[in-house]
Amino acid sequence: METKHWTVEINISEDDDTTTQARAVLFAGGSMRVTGKGTARRNPVDRPVPEIGDELAVSRALEDLGHRLHAVASSDIAHLSGPA
Structure with missing residues (x-):
């Protein structure tokens, strides 16, 4: 049985005090790399709690990354399901 190791790197940046952007990058060995992006915006009347x-x-x-990885797998299945 082979054990594989995949890594997800998450980068978070705050554009101002109301917008937070995150990028989740999956490194799955070889040249396979899948990236998901997410944004959170704080209503200016809410208290500033950066952790939220x-x-x-x-x-x-991470949700976007999951959807993108699923799309990659679906594409791979479609290519392998056709005529050999």
């Missing part, structure tokens, strides 16, 4: 913006932006980036 980080959590929302990262969760959205």
